[in-house]
Amino acid sequence: MRVPLSWLREYVDLPATETGRDVQAKLIAAGLEVEAVEQLGAGLTGPLVVGRVAAIEELTEFKKPIRHCLVDVGQANTTGEPQEIICGARNFAVGDKVVVALPGAVLPGDFRIAERKTYGRMSRGMICSTDELGMGDDGTKGIIVLPPEHETGIDAIELLGLYDEVLDIAVTPDRGYCLSLRGVARETATAYGLPLRDPALLDVPGPNAYGYPVKVSDPIGCDRFTARTVTGLDPEARSPIWLRRRLQKAGMRPISLAVDITNYVMLELGQPLHAYDRTRVEGPIGVRRAEAGEKLTTLDGVVRTLDAQDLVITDDRGPIGLAGVMGGADTEIADAAPDPETGAIRGTTEVVIEAAHFDPVAIARTARRHKLSSEASKRFERGVDPQAGAAAAQRTVDLLVLLAGGTAEAGVTHIVSPSAPRTVSMAADHPDRVAGVEYGRETVVRRLQEVGCDVYGQDELVVTVPSWRPDLTAPNDLAEEVIRLEGYENLPATLPRPPAGRGLTGRQRLHRRVGRALAGAGYVEAPNYPFIGARVLDQLDLPADDPARRLVTLVNPLSDEEPSLRSTLLPGLLGALRRNTGRGSHDLALFETGLVFHPAAERAAALSLPVDRRPTDAEIAVLDAALPVQPRHAAVVLAGARERSGWWGGGHPANWADAIEAARLVARESGAELAVDQGRYGPWHPGRCAELSVVLDGVKTPVGHAGELHPRVVKALGLPERTCAMELNLDLVERAGEGELTAPRISAFPVATQDVALVVDAGVPAAAVEHALTLGAGELLESIRLFDTFTGEQLGEGKKSLAYALRFRAADRTLTVEEASAARDAAVAHATERTGAVLRGA
Structure with missing residues (x-):
C-alpha cells in the first residue's frame, strides 16, 4: 500500500x-x-509554470516533425513576452495549457534547462511530459495538457503536487x-496520540423502496449489498488533477472519471466498489453462485469458464461480474466518444454503484482459481469493514455529483444479513501475563479503545471488536494489540529460567551427536524445506502401497506443486545434490536429520493451550493426538569421489559401502547394534541395497535402507551416475541403543590377533558370517574385521573365501595362546553351524 x-x-x-x-x-x-x-x-527545481500555447510553426525541413512554439507564461519570465520553445511532440494544439520548464530549471535525472539554439531556432525552455517530471503512468503519452481553467504563469510544481x-x-x-x-x-x-478525522463518518440516507432492485441469493457469500444510482453524468467530464495525482502517487493509473472515483474511494476507505453502466444492465442485479460451465468476459477481455463455487453478480442475462474480483465487459463504463453518424459525444451518463461485502474465503478461492488477482480481491481476502459499504457508496455519489455534474437518485438499496457484534472475553491482566509486564487495567482499556473496541467490565473485560478488525477473535489477539501499541521495544529482555537439572532431552542429545559424527566423517549438512509432491514419490519408484505414499496434505500450501509434508528425507537431499552438481560441485556428501510426517490413525481435534501456566500432561497428550506422527530420520546422499586421488595415492569413488558405513556410524552414536542384510526397496538398486535392522523387544525390526540408487531413479531425478543414499529411522535406532554413551574401557593387557579364512557359498552375505563369528567368539572378542575376499578355480564354482582378523583381549589378564585359539575355534565352529562355512586349507 x-x-x-x-x-x-x-x-x-x-x-x-x-x-x-x-x-x-x-x-x-x-x-x-x-x-x-x-x-x-527529488532533484526537481523550478521555475516550472503553467503556459498557454499561443502559436505553433511546423518546421518541415528536418527528418522528423519539429514544432517551433510560442508559449505565453504570463509574468513568470519577468518580461511577459511569449517563450520560444522547440518541441517534437504533437499531442497539443494552439490554446492548450501545458507545463513549461523555464531556463534555470532542473528536472529529475539532473536534466538542466537552458537557452540554446537548435534546429536553427532559439529554444528558451521546455514543454514537459509526465515522464520528464517523474510523475508516473497516467495512461497517456506525450505532453501534459492541463484543463483550461488553470491560470497562466502559476507554479506547476504546487499544482501537480510534484513534491511529496x-x-x-x-x-x-x-x-x-x-x-x-x-x-x-x-x-x-x-x-x-492525535485525533482522527474518519472519512467514513458521513450522513448516509437509510434504505427505501425506490433503490435499484437487488436480489442476494447467497447471504453467506454476500452479507451486505448497497446500491446507489447517479444520473445525468457529463460523459466528457475528466478527472481533476488532484484526483489523478493522488491515484498516481498511490500506484494506480487514472482511467476515466467514474472509474477513478471508485478507485479513489477504495483507497480512501478500503471498500472496493464497482460502477455499472445502468443502460447496459438488464433487470435486477443479483448475487449467487455460478453454474458450472457458465461463461463470463471480464474487463480484461478474457472469456472465463466459471466454477460452481464462484460468486457472481448477475442480471437477467446471466453473470455480469466476478464478485469481489473483477467486473464484466458487458456493463463496463463507456468512455466519451463521438457518434460516427451524428458526431454527438456519447458515453456513460447513468451509473449504478455497488458497495458490497463478500466472504473472504470465497473471493480468495475464486481469485486463485482464475489466476486473477485484483486490488478488490486483495482487500476482500484480507477482510473489508462490512459497515463501510454505505459510507463508501455515499462518498462515491458525492464525488460523481461534484465532479461529473450528476444527480443522485433518492433511491437507496441496502441489504443486510442479520449478525451480532463480535465480542471477546478477556481477563484484565491477560496482556500483563502474556508480556511479562504490568500494564494495568487502565492502560489495557485505553489501548483497546484506541484500536476501536468497546470495553466493559472490571476484572473480566467484555470487548466488542470493531467491524474493521476481523482478525481480533481471541484474548491473545487483544493482548497483542495492547503490547504493540505500548511498544515492542519496551518489553524487557528476559531469559527463561528452567528448573535446575533440566537440559537437552536424550533425543536432542542424540540428534546433535549424529550431526557432529556425520560432519566429522566429511558430510555437509543440507537442511531442506519439509514439503513434497506425489510426483517425486513416483520418481523414487516407491510401490503403490508403500507407507511413504500416505501423505499429510496442507490446507494452504506454499506451492501447488509441493502441497504435502515429506514422508522421507530423500527428495530434499537428492534435490540439493542435483542443484550442486549442476553448479559445478561433483564430489558431494550431504546429510540431513529431521522430522518426517505420517498421517495419524485417527484425527483428533486440536486444543488451544493456555499461556499463563504450563500445560498439563493431559492437555499435551490431547494436542499430540491431533498432530501427525513425526519420527526423526537421518539420511545421507553421496556422489562423485569419496576420497580424491593425489600425490598421496589413488582415491576411490563413493559407493554403496560408504552409504552403509554412514548408517553404522549413526547407530554407533546411539549405542545400537545395526544388522545389515541384503534388501530390495524402492529407489535402491536391487543388487546393491542393504536393509538396516535393529532388535527391539526381542524382534528384528527394519529401520531403513542404504546402498546405490537404481539407474531408473537416477535418470528420473537427473542425478549423477552411481549416486548412493542411506535413510534410517533415528527414533527406532535410539530405542534399540544403550541410551547414554559410556567411555570405552582401556585394557592394559596386550591383544591377541587370530586370522581365519572361511570358504562359503557365493550367495552367503559376509555380514552373516561376521555375525556368526562374533556370537561364537564370546566375551573375549574385542573386534572383528573383514580384510580380504577371494574367488578362484581352486575354491570351486560358486564358492568364495572371506578372511577375517579377530582381536581378543581380556580386561584382567594376558591371554594365553590356548585361550585365544579356543575362542577362535569356537567362533569358526559357530560360523560353520550357522552358515556352512569351511575353514580354508582344512
Whole structure:
C-alpha cells in the first residue's frame, strides 16, 4: 500500500516538521512494515509554470516533425513576452495549457534547462511530459495538457503536487484494514496520540423502496449489498488533477472519471466498489453462485469458464461480474466518444454503484482459481469493514455529483444479513501475563479503545471488536494489540529460567551427536524445506502401497506443486545434490536429520493451550493426538569421489559401502547394534541395497535402507551416475541403543590377533558370517574385521573365501595362546553351524 504523506495529513494533523522518515519510524514501532519512503520530486527545481500555447510553426525541413512554439507564461519570465520553445511532440494544439520548464530549471535525472539554439531556432525552455517530471503512468503519452481553467504563469510544481513523500507499506494478511488511507491514518493517529478525522463518518440516507432492485441469493457469500444510482453524468467530464495525482502517487493509473472515483474511494476507505453502466444492465442485479460451465468476459477481455463455487453478480442475462474480483465487459463504463453518424459525444451518463461485502474465503478461492488477482480481491481476502459499504457508496455519489455534474437518485438499496457484534472475553491482566509486564487495567482499556473496541467490565473485560478488525477473535489477539501499541521495544529482555537439572532431552542429545559424527566423517549438512509432491514419490519408484505414499496434505500450501509434508528425507537431499552438481560441485556428501510426517490413525481435534501456566500432561497428550506422527530420520546422499586421488595415492569413488558405513556410524552414536542384510526397496538398486535392522523387544525390526540408487531413479531425478543414499529411522535406532554413551574401557593387557579364512557359498552375505563369528567368539572378542575376499578355480564354482582378523583381549589378564585359539575355534565352529562355512586349507 502506497500512502502519500500529503493525503495522510488530511485525516491526521501531523506536526508540520514531521517527515516521511519520522512517520515511518512511528508506524514501524506500532507493528507496520513500512518498507521504504519514496521522495517524489527529488532533484526537481523550478521555475516550472503553467503556459498557454499561443502559436505553433511546423518546421518541415528536418527528418522528423519539429514544432517551433510560442508559449505565453504570463509574468513568470519577468518580461511577459511569449517563450520560444522547440518541441517534437504533437499531442497539443494552439490554446492548450501545458507545463513549461523555464531556463534555470532542473528536472529529475539532473536534466538542466537552458537557452540554446537548435534546429536553427532559439529554444528558451521546455514543454514537459509526465515522464520528464517523474510523475508516473497516467495512461497517456506525450505532453501534459492541463484543463483550461488553470491560470497562466502559476507554479506547476504546487499544482501537480510534484513534491511529496510516499510511504510504501507491506500490509500483512492480518492487517487488511491498512490497505486504505483510513486504516493507516488510524494507526498514525494512535501512534502520535492525535485525533482522527474518519472519512467514513458521513450522513448516509437509510434504505427505501425506490433503490435499484437487488436480489442476494447467497447471504453467506454476500452479507451486505448497497446500491446507489447517479444520473445525468457529463460523459466528457475528466478527472481533476488532484484526483489523478493522488491515484498516481498511490500506484494506480487514472482511467476515466467514474472509474477513478471508485478507485479513489477504495483507497480512501478500503471498500472496493464497482460502477455499472445502468443502460447496459438488464433487470435486477443479483448475487449467487455460478453454474458450472457458465461463461463470463471480464474487463480484461478474457472469456472465463466459471466454477460452481464462484460468486457472481448477475442480471437477467446471466453473470455480469466476478464478485469481489473483477467486473464484466458487458456493463463496463463507456468512455466519451463521438457518434460516427451524428458526431454527438456519447458515453456513460447513468451509473449504478455497488458497495458490497463478500466472504473472504470465497473471493480468495475464486481469485486463485482464475489466476486473477485484483486490488478488490486483495482487500476482500484480507477482510473489508462490512459497515463501510454505505459510507463508501455515499462518498462515491458525492464525488460523481461534484465532479461529473450528476444527480443522485433518492433511491437507496441496502441489504443486510442479520449478525451480532463480535465480542471477546478477556481477563484484565491477560496482556500483563502474556508480556511479562504490568500494564494495568487502565492502560489495557485505553489501548483497546484506541484500536476501536468497546470495553466493559472490571476484572473480566467484555470487548466488542470493531467491524474493521476481523482478525481480533481471541484474548491473545487483544493482548497483542495492547503490547504493540505500548511498544515492542519496551518489553524487557528476559531469559527463561528452567528448573535446575533440566537440559537437552536424550533425543536432542542424540540428534546433535549424529550431526557432529556425520560432519566429522566429511558430510555437509543440507537442511531442506519439509514439503513434497506425489510426483517425486513416483520418481523414487516407491510401490503403490508403500507407507511413504500416505501423505499429510496442507490446507494452504506454499506451492501447488509441493502441497504435502515429506514422508522421507530423500527428495530434499537428492534435490540439493542435483542443484550442486549442476553448479559445478561433483564430489558431494550431504546429510540431513529431521522430522518426517505420517498421517495419524485417527484425527483428533486440536486444543488451544493456555499461556499463563504450563500445560498439563493431559492437555499435551490431547494436542499430540491431533498432530501427525513425526519420527526423526537421518539420511545421507553421496556422489562423485569419496576420497580424491593425489600425490598421496589413488582415491576411490563413493559407493554403496560408504552409504552403509554412514548408517553404522549413526547407530554407533546411539549405542545400537545395526544388522545389515541384503534388501530390495524402492529407489535402491536391487543388487546393491542393504536393509538396516535393529532388535527391539526381542524382534528384528527394519529401520531403513542404504546402498546405490537404481539407474531408473537416477535418470528420473537427473542425478549423477552411481549416486548412493542411506535413510534410517533415528527414533527406532535410539530405542534399540544403550541410551547414554559410556567411555570405552582401556585394557592394559596386550591383544591377541587370530586370522581365519572361511570358504562359503557365493550367495552367503559376509555380514552373516561376521555375525556368526562374533556370537561364537564370546566375551573375549574385542573386534572383528573383514580384510580380504577371494574367488578362484581352486575354491570351486560358486564358492568364495572371506578372511577375517579377530582381536581378543581380556580386561584382567594376558591371554594365553590356548585361550585365544579356543575362542577362535569356537567362533569358526559357530560360523560353520550357522552358515556352512569351511575353514580354508582344512
